[in-house]
Amino acid sequence: MGVLRVGLCPGLTEEIVQLLKGQRIKTVADLAAANLEEIAQKCGLSYKALVALRRVLLAQFSAFPLNGADLYEELKTSTAILSTGIGSLDKLLDAGLYTGEVTEIVGGPGSGKTQVCLCVAANVAYSLQQNVLYVDSSGGMTASRLLQLLQARTQDEEKQAGALQRIQVARAFDIFQMLDMLQDLRGAMAQQVTSSGTVKVVIVDSVTAVVAPLLGGQQRDGLALMMQLARELKTLARDLAVAVVVTNHLTWDRDGRRFKPALGRSWSFVPSTRILLDVIEGAGTLGRGQRTVCLTKSPRQPTGLKEVIDIWTLGTEEQRPELPAKQT
């Protein structure tokens, strides 16, 4: 609800704005909440004019309800399911990443979050031929690893180069830079600037790195900024029909004496799907690349489903490694 300015709608002249300001009505919200009879008497404006003005402003600024059936039709046409390129992960995610939703990957250091993100980026750029925006805030984005993943899929160098060109990398090391980046993305999509296809996946690796320095202590803005970022990501996913993937860290919960995802309970409501990557204990030298993936939050699948992936052979045909427990 913006500030009342001349030209906001027809009928709002400078005189009216000044008179209303004298009555301490500065924003549209103030006008909508005010008692118009009183205002009309005190300002000397016509009651009918004020009511008409309010109706026009409300029509301009309100959100309109949508019929459930229309919403379903709209979702059917606009939602896409993007495969991650890892068979077992797709099974957990109910066929892949859904556009319009935020998916979170949680894991300890070295558990493979960045590897999964790189694999998703490589798969979407190569197999699905869609653009990807990779927002890197921890320095993990290595183009040579992307090339390795692409070389496992095709030997044709032109196709590799084409896929690499579809992945845009942006580096944002603090939260304001990240918010700027997301705003730029909105602007570019609104103007249809990108020449070949639109961005379908936005990967933020990692969101904890930029938010963690702000939370806690005497800083009161930290939580507000985190929720701003959450809102940006969710509305981006919905408005632009992209799939948003974020990575989060694990922290040690002293009360529960276990590991839990960072950024607290407020953040835990932001992603609609959450998967946890964990190292397999005692896997031996051959199994050092293996990780368990556990589904801890999902709007469609039952939680607690587990799969095993091998981060050293991501995206190649040899994917189903056995859980070591079966061997003993």
Add this chain to the structure above:
Amino acid sequence: MQRELVSFPLSPAVRVKLVAAGFQTAEDILEVKPSELSKEVGISKEEALETLQILRRECLTDKPRCAGTSVASKKYTALELLEQEHTQGFIITFCSALDNILGGGIPLMKTTEVCGVPGVGKTQLCMQLAVDVQIPECFGGVAGEAVFIDTEGSFMVDRVVTLANACIQHLHLIAGTHMDEEHQKALEGFTLENILSHIYYFRCHDYTELLAQVYLLPDFLSNHSKVQLVIIDGIALPFRHDLDDLSLRTRLLNGLAQQMISLANDHRLAVILTNQMTTKIDKNQALLVPALGESWGHAATIRLIFHWEQKQRFATLYKSPSQKESTIPFQITPQGFRDAAVTASSSQTSSSNLRKRSREPEEGC
């Protein structure tokens, strides 16, 4: 552009006044002229001008970090990044096994953390790298300078002199086989005085000094653009020693990690951090894990852990975006950080020694 005011880096006092005047989003303010804004809101003209500049995301005239932010907001395609990575060099460590598992050496534009028990060789590696970063390009180095921030006081200049002399000798041997003019010219510049004068040394005694030094680094680096390596030897000590408030410690460390990776990116340099080890009791087992907690584990991009096994030093790569986990042996000789002596020959010599020893009593009897 419906961005709320809280998502901009405005000072809280100014933001409170703006919100009280009814401005909620950036759109509302951008249409107003600075003089009108200062009158309506009750802030000074300079503050109004600064606010509008921040909202328009222009460079602030008196902030030195301007160059950094404009570079960071550029987007690259992965193809451009790949070309950049191919032309970028690595800082070699003179231990070829370690260089191999790292993919060529310590990579630029990333933060590397080296953890280890006391005496395993972390500071030795740092001093070796401070010399190796200056190797001229025709010999495979990056020809850069080094910043050494010391918090433990373990930097020994005489040791660096020994390492530098060994490196110069090594390069002379290589140049001897090449007989190139380029190589000879490069070697002339690679003298002991030059090497020592290009290592910038800072000593910090507690965490406040360390944070202040890191805050001042961008200015220093813009004046010394040839620096390609920043070493912080002992990031654990100042934070474990005096700091009781653990949540403050986590916040400070996270902020520091972001500043370091931002520095590494903006100025195209490598950052090395050394960390200590601590004991974690897990299911009645005592494990040695890197210090500073769980969240610090995510801070560095690459993590190396040095450890002992009987009498041999080993280096394990625990975390890397492009290389697999692996372990290799290494050793520290008087000449510096080197590959471990080849195990086959050492076992042969030890077995032949054993044979010699066992024959003597036979001959005796």
